[in-house]
Amino acid sequence: MDQLVCKNFEEFKTYEGKSLPVGQWVLVTQEMINAFADATLDYQWIHVDVERAQKESPFKKPIAHGFMSISLLSKMLMDLMVIESFAMGVNYGLNKVRFPHPVPVDCNLRLHSSIQKIEPYAEKGLKITWDCTVEIQGIEKPACVAEFVSLMFES
Structure with missing residues (x-):
């Protein structure tokens, strides 16, 4: 996988409006789904009851929580790039989100992304819309x- 490498935010800002490399595949396991259920207290059977999902679900196996896909965005984006002056990042929000297809257990996911907009934010910070x-x-x-918004800060 290609990885975007930038020395600092000035160099990173030159990628506004451009696509990032395609991400690596991430395997979604039942263990991940169960851990997400534990973290969110969302134990709906379609996610965590393997036997019932095989019998009653139209998908014939458990599916991941829709919000699990969203929660993987931060990791998937950070895997695509290195900004040497990067100190920390935080999630700012989501402008648009859709879940067009359920994520069956034991499938692979990968990210396709681009940087829509980069704006200054506070001192040493950027607000990025992906x-x-x-x-x-x-x-x-x-x-x-999804249109995902995050904040990043330089050291």
């Missing part, structure tokens, strides 16, 4: 399409 599409390997519709 266009993100989370692809499911072998499935035409994406798991998630």
